[in-house]
Each structure stands twice: as structure tokens, then as C-alpha cells.
Amino acid sequence: MTEHAIEVHGLSKHFGAFRAVDDVSFHVETGEIFGYLGANGAGKSTTIRMLCGLLGPTTGDATVAGHSVADDPLGVRRAIGYMSQKFSLYVDLTVEDNLAFFGGAYGLSGKHLRTRMDEVLTLVDLRDARTANTADLPGGIRQRVALANALLHAPRIVFLDEPTAGVDPASRRAFWRLIRRLANEGTTVFVTTHYMDEAEYCARIGLMVAGRLVALDTPSALKTLWVPGTMLAVHGAGLGPAARALDTLAGVHAVEPFGAGLHVRVGADLGDGAAVTRALLAAGASDVSVVVTEASLEDVFLAAVATPEGPAATAAGGAK
Amino acid sequence: MNGIRLFFLRIYAVAFKEALHVRRDVQTMIMALVMPVVLVLLFGFGVSFDLDHLAIAVADQDHTPASRAVAHALETSSDLRLVGGLDSAADAEQAFHRGDAVGVLVVPRGFAAKLARGEPSDVQLLVAGSDGSTAIQVLAKAEAVIGASAARFAAPGASVSLPISVATYIRYNPEGRSALMIVPGLVAYILAIIAVLLTALAIAREWERGSMEQLFCTPVGRVEIVVGKLLPYLVLGVIAVLLVLAAGAWVFDVPFRGDLWTLAAAAVLFLIGMLGQGLVISVLARNQMIATQAGVLSSMLPSMLLSGFLFPVENLPTPLRIFSNLVPARHFIAALRGVLLRGNGFAELSGELLALAAFAATMLLIAALRFRRRLD
Ligand SMILES: Nc1ncnc2c1ncn2[C@@H]1O[C@H](COP(=O)(O)OP(=O)(O)O)[C@@H](O)[C@H]1O
Ligand SMILES: [Mg+2]
Numbered sequence: 186m187t188e189h190a191i192e193v194h195g196l197s198k199h200f201g202a203f204r205a206v207d208d209v210s211f212h213v214e215t216g217e218i219f220g221y222l223g224a225n226g227a228g229k230s231t232t233i234r235m236l237c238g239l240l241g242p243t244t245g246d247a248t249v250a251g252h253s254v255a256d257d258p259l260g261v262r263r264a265i266g267y268m269s270q271k272f273s274l275y276v277d278l279t280v281e282d283n284l285a286f287f288g289g290a291y292g293l294s295g296k297h298l299r300t301r302m303d304e305v306l307t308l309v310d311l312r313d314a315r316t317a318n319t320a321d322l323p324g325g326i327r328q329r330v331a332l333a334n335a336l337l338h339a340p341r342i343v344f345l346d347e348p349t350a351g352v353d354p355a356s357r358r359a360f361w362r363l364i365r366r367l368a369n370e371g372t373t374v375f376v377t378t379h380y381m382d383e384a385e386y387c388a389r390i391g392l393m394v395a396g397r398l399v400a401l402d403t404p405s406a407l408k409t410l411w412v413p414g415t416m417l418a419v420h421g422a423g424l425g426p427a428a429r430a431l432d433t434l435a436g437v438h439a440v441e442p443f444g445a446g447l448h449v450r451v452g453a454d455l456g457d458g459a460a461v462t463r464a465l466l467a468a469g470a471s472d473v474s475v476v477v478t479e480a481s482l483e484d485v486f487l488a489a490v491a492t493p494e495g496p497a498a499t500a501a502g503g504a505k
Numbered sequence: 506m507n508g509i510r511l512f513f514l515r516i517y518a519v520a521f522k523e524a525l526h527v528r529r530d531v532q533t534m535i536m537a538l539v540m541p542v543v544l545v546l547l548f549g550f551g552v553s554f555d556l557d558h559l560a561i562a563v564a565d566q567d568h569t570p571a572s573r574a575v576a577h578a579l580e581t582s583s584d585l586r587l588v589g590g591l592d593s594a595a596d597a598e599q600a601f602h603r604g605d606a607v608g609v610l611v612v613p614r615g616f617a618a619k620l621a622r623g624e625p626s627d628v629q630l631l632v633a634g635s636d637g638s639t640a641i642q643v644l645a646k647a648e649a650v651i652g653a654s655a656a657r658f659a660a661p662g663a664s665v666s667l668p669i670s671v672a673t674y675i676r677y678n679p680e681g682r683s684a685l686m687i688v689p690g691l692v693a694y695i696l697a698i699i700a701v702l703l704t705a706l707a708i709a710r711e712w713e714r715g716s717m718e719q720l721f722c723t724p725v726g727r728v729e730i731v732v733g734k735l736l737p738y739l740v741l742g743v744i745a746v747l748l749v750l751a752a753g754a755w756v757f758d759v760p761f762r763g764d765l766w767t768l769a770a771a772a773v774l775f776l777i778g779m780l781g782q783g784l785v786i787s788v789l790a791r792n793q794m795i796a797t798q799a800g801v802l803s804s805m806l807p808s809m810l811l812s813g814f815l816f817p818v819e820n821l822p823t824p825l826r827i828f829s830n831l832v833p834a835r836h837f838i839a840a841l842r843g844v845l846l847r848g849n850g851f852a853e854l855s856g857e858l859l860a861l862a863a864f865a866a867t868m869l870l871i872a873a874l875r876f877r878r879r880l881d
Contacts, residue, residue, distance in 0.1 A: 286521070289514060
């Protein structure tokens with residue numbers, strides 16, 4: 186087995202002339218939570234399907250748990266657990282029936298199967314739901330059962346494709362506690378999401394924009410690189426029209442609407458926010474308050490989408 | 506060996522899961538078990554080619570007790586209805602034209618005299634040919650009635666050989682009851698459509714709800730999916746065959762004269778072939794709507810038109826007749842008629858069984874080969 190759980194080399198998938206995944210390379214460390222971020226249609230699911238041996242790459246290759254996805258997709262499938270984006274479970278079957286079926290599909294039977302079913306249901310804290318009809322379960326619980334399902338055969342790597350999509354915030358947090366627990370126990374987790382707040386839980390993040398991997402690093406390194414300077418959260422009245430004034434203020438790198446207010450990223454000399462407040466008041470805003478805040482991955486994402494060529498372009502643009 | 510154990514374990518897992526779906530899916534159960542019986546009953550009565558009480562007129566030119574006995578025999582038959590006497594054969598034209606009768610029996614002058622001398626005596630049956638199948642029915646029934654009661658017309662002490670010549674001799678269906686011919690055809694026709702639909706939907710459904718992708722990520726092989734999917738529906742199909750045959754026997758008095766195991770083998774092979782055809786469709790279609798349409802068309806048309814159900818295969822144009830060899834329903838109908846009516850067994854029906862087996866094997870092979878375990 187190679188040193189890394191997953192190694193990806195120049196992986197591409199074309200559908201006709203369209204490049205759903207375009208020359209992507211990265212690796213995932215054993216036991217880490219690797220987040221794969223991107224908007225809808227960015228190519229996250231396509232990448233995951235290639236890594237699970239479900240789609241053949243157009244060019245390039247990847248090694249997953251030591252198996253090449255191009256040459257040995259069956260070896261890959263045996264070694265991994267997968268939770269696909271669309272399907273979670275057969276809703277006309279009970280939790281137990283679902284688990285028993287997928288266990289059998291993985292070649293588990295008899296006592297071993299029952300033990301594993303117990304273990305995974307305990308892990309996701311759903312031992313009482315065994316005989317429940319899947320159709321009656323709320324989305325968050327269903328996703329936990331689906332995770333249990335993907336873990337039945339004790340894979341060392343699991344791929345989770347938007348496991349928390351459409352699930353309420355409390356259930357999302359519970360799900361992420363599970364993911365962290367899995368990683369703590371040594372399982373490598375490859376997870377895609379379009380919720381930027383969830384990405385903070387990941388050890389490292391790959392950012393996909395239109396099929397290309399435009400950024401890859403730890404969350405804090407990404408923030409430093411893509412959104413340098415100080416982030417000011419601005420609240421007040423009449424900010425919309427007044428925000429124009431900031432464009433001409435030297436030292437302002439970027440202005441983004443954020444909630445009801447603004448996120449203004451500034452160079453070190455404007456870091457106290459006084460100059461920004463003055464400029465906004467002069468331009469007609471009122472009740473302006475400014476606090477220093479931490480850049481979020483949302484800001485990173487917005488910067489990356491605006492300038493997928495790289496953070497250097499942002500910095501240059503902001504300095505003008 | 507462990508590999509073989511796993512192979513069967515995975516088939517079992519797929520089959521068991523599919524059986525659970527079926528058990529919880531009332532619609533499928535009804536389609537598989539209730540529909541065939543209901544359809545056989547509906548068709549058996551409604552589309553029955555037995556046009557009961559066919560209107561027959563008699564033109565008695567002999568006016569003897571013997572000629573009246575012929576008319577009486579027609580009158581008392583349950584299938585024919587005597588609508589009156591005509592004066593001459595020439596009036597038949599008018600009776601047909603007005604739609605009063607679909608057949609006219611002419612008993613010629615000298616009929617009784619010939620009978621008395623023990624000579625062959627002819628009666629003439631005029632049939633309105635405007636409706637081919639009615640004409641055939643009239644012929645068959647009138648001949649059957651006259652043939653059956655011919656002995657009674659003969660003068661006491663006449664020769665041993667029956668004095669009235671009956672051109673057609675319907676050996677296995679002496680009363681000319683079309684239920685006996687129709688029920689086997691219906692069984693094959695209905696089961697063909699339902700079997701194809703069952704599996705056509707079974708795999709398309711997995712594509713549609715996205716579970717196929719999840720399945721592909723397990724080590725379950727395509728042969729295991731195909732065989733596992735097929736098994737529960739095969740059991741359903743066999744039960745449906747039994748129900749339909751029981752209904753046929755009970756309601757239409759369809760006999761069972763031949764070998765049960767030959768029939769069982771034919772039914773299982775036929776079902777596997779049709780279920781396999783459904784699998785091929787759903788492997789290619791991936792969409793329940795398209796799968797349904799393709800399933801109905803590809804099973805209904807050949808099973809109705811090229812199987813010997815509605816038209817004798819021998820009457821088909823040569824290219825279609827050759828093509829009909831590829832239609833499983835044709836062989837299954839032949840096997841059903843063989844076992845039920847002629848009392849056949851393996852020896853007589855080996856050709857049909859072989860054809861059914863070849864079709865089943867081909868379908869399963871195509872399904873397994875075309876079933877790419879990748880999404881692209
Ligand atoms: N089988 C396919 N054929 C053609 N286009 C596809 C296919 N699968 C995905 N795509 C396209 O590739 C792009 C990336 O899709 P996907 O990987 O599902 O994105 P994501 O998971 O990030 O939302 C989308 O524009 C999608 O329409
Ligand atoms: Mg996706």
C-alpha cells in the first residue's frame with residue numbers, strides 16, 4: 186500500500202467536449218478528513234465516482250487504497266465505503282433489511298453480519314431504529330443509517346458525496362461529529378459539500394471551480410492565501426449605495442455583501458476600520474459599526490470563484 | 506470454495522432484497538398474480554372465438570324423418586341455433602344478406618333414400634364467408650354436430666361405416682371448443698407481457714432511484730444482480746402459471762392429459778426467457794417509462810401475432826414464419842397444447858423445450874454482457 190490513502194494524478198473526465206473534471210492532482214493522507222468543495226456542477230461527484238471506480242477516467246489515474254482506479258476498479262470498490270449523493274436507502278425496506286442486504290452484497294453473512302450490523306448501528310447511535318421503516322425516518326437519521334451502511338464491511342477509506350445536503354443544521358452537526366469520530370479511529374474520510382461552514386471541520390480542503398482544482402490546503406492556510414489582510418464586518422443603514430465609496434479608498438482589497446452588511450477586506454494600515462467608517466458616513470450611510478472578524482471559507486470561495494487563476498491575481502487586483 | 510460461496514451468498518442477498526420489495530409492493534403482486542387470472546377469464550369469455558348460438562338455417566328438400574333428424578340435431582346443439590327452415594338453397598343468399606343466418610344446411614332430395622341403401626349421402630353446408638373466423642366456427646361445429654349424431658340418422662342395420670361423410674375431423678377438440686385452443690395461447694400471451702414488465706421495471710427502478718450506483722460500488726457482480734433479480738419473479742411467474750392453468754381447468758374445462766414435469770420445464774424456461782428479455786430492456790433503458798413501453802411492445806406484438814395464438818403459424822408469410830421461431834410464446838403455446846390437449850411429454854416436445862432454453866440463455870447472456878458495471 187502506498188503512503189497516502191488516495192493519490193490523484195492528472196485526473197480528467199470529459200463528457201463529449203465538456204470537461205467535468207479537468208486535470209486534477211492531489212493526495213489524501215491516511216486518516217484525515219479531506220473536504221472537496223465546490224458549487225453545483227463543479228465536478229465533485231464526477232471526481233468521487235472516478236475515485237470509487239464507478240466512472241473510468243478520460244485521462245490520468247488515481248490510486249485508492251493501493252489500487253489503480255483505471256486498472257483495478259473492483260479492487261478499489263472492495264476497499265472503500267461509498268455514500269452516493271442521490272441514493273441513501275431503499276425506503277420500502279426497514280433499516281435492518283437495508284443493512285442486511287448491503288452486508289450480503291459485501292459478502293458478510295451469519296453471525297459476522299449481525300455483529301457488524303450491531304457495531305455500525307451503535308456507532309451512529311441508532312440501535313433502536315433497527316426495525317423502523319426507512320420511509321418513516323427523517324432525512325438526518327436516514328443519512329446516518331446510510332453512513333452505517335457504507336461502513337458495514339469496515340472500509341479504511343469512505344467517500345461521502347454531500348452527505349448532509351438537505352438535512353437540518355442540528356442533524357448536520359451530529360453527522361459531522363460522526364465523521365470526526367471515524368477519522369479519529371483511523372478511517373480516511375473523503376467528503377464533498379457545498380456548505381462552507383462544514384468545511385471548517387476538514388483537515389484539508391480542495392476547492393473545485395468548473396472542473397478545476399483551484400486551491401488545496403488547510404482551511405486557515407487557504408484564508409491567509411486567498412483573503413489576505415484584515416476582514417472587517419460592517420453593519421449599518423444605507424450601506425449599499427455608500428459601498429461604492431470604498432472602491433476608490435486606497436488599501437481596500439475587496440468589498441462583498443455579507444448577510445445584511447458588508448465584508449470589507451483591507452490592508453494592515455486600515456485594520457482599525459476608522460478610515461472605512463469615515464468613508465461610508467461621508468457617502469451617506471448611517472449607524473455604521475465596524476468589527477474585525479475572521480475571514481470565512483465563504484470568503485475564500487468567493488475569491489476563488491472570482492479569480493480561479495489564483496490568489497496572486499486577487500492580491501494584484503486589490504493593490505491597484 | 507470461498508469464491509463460489511460468496512457468489513451464491515450475493516445472489517441470495519439480491520434475491521432476498523428483491524423479494525422484500527415485491528412483498529411490500531401490492532401493485533407488482535397484483536400485476537403478477539391477479540392480472541393473468543383475470544385476463545384469462547375476461548378473454549376466455551369475452552374474446553372467446555366460440556360464437557355460441559351461431560344462427561343456422563336448414564333447407565330441407567328431402568322432407569323425411571331422417572332429414573328432420575339432422576335439423577333436430579342442429580337445434581339441440583348448444584353451440585348452434587336453428588333460425589328456421591328455408592324452401593330452397595337459393596334462399597340462403599337472402600338469409601346471409603339480411604344477416605339472419607351465418608350458415609345454411611341443405612339436405613338434398615334423396616338423402617333418406619341413399620341412407621337407407623347404405624350409400625354415402627351428402628349434406629351441403631353453405632357458410633357466410635364474410636367473417637373468416639365465424640365461418641371456420643360454423644364449419645367446425647356443424648360438422649361436429651352432424652358427425653357425432655350421424656349414426657342416429659342411419660337406418661337400423663345399415664353398414665358399420667358412418668354413412669354421412671364429414672370432411673374435417675377435429676381430433677383433440679371434438680366439440681370444436683375454442684377455449685381449449687385459446688387458453689394455452691392466452692396463458693403464454695399474458696405471461697409474456699407480465700414477465701417482461703416485471704424485470705424491465707425491476708432494474709430501471711434501481712437506475713432511477715440511484716441505488717444502482719450504490720450497488721455498483723459493492724462487489725456484487727452483474728451475473729449475481731441478473732440472477733438474483735430474476736429468482737423472485739420466477740417464483741411469482743410459476744405461481745401465476747399454476748393459477749392460470751387452474752382457472753382454465755376449472756372454468757373452461759381445459760384438460761391436462763400430458764406430463765406435468767414437461768409442462769413445468771417449459772413454463773420455467775419460458776419465464777426465464779421473458780424475464781431475461783425484460784432484464785435486457787431495463788439494462789438498456791435505465792428509465793421506467795421507456796422500459797415499460799419497450800417491454801409491452803416487444804412482448805405483446807410477437808406473442809399475439811407470431812405465436813400461433815391468433816393465427817396459425819403455418820398461415821404466416823414465409824419471412825414472418827421463419828422469424829416466429831425466435832418468439833418464445835410460439836414454442837410455449839405449442840408445448841402447452843401438446844401437454845394439455847395431446848398428452849405429450851418430453852419426447853414429443855424436446856424441440857420446443859430446446860428452443861425455449863436457447864432463448865432464455867441468450868437473453869441472460871445479453872443482459873449480463875450489456876450490463877456495464879460502470880456509469881459511463
Ligand atoms: N454522465 C454525464 N454526462 C454528461 N455530463 C455529465 C455527466 N455527469 C455529470 N455531468 C456534468 O458534469 C458536471 C459536473 O457534475 P458533478 O460532478 O455531478 O458536479 P457536482 O457533484 O460538483 O455538483 C455537471 O455540469 C454535470 O452536468
Ligand atoms: Mg454532486
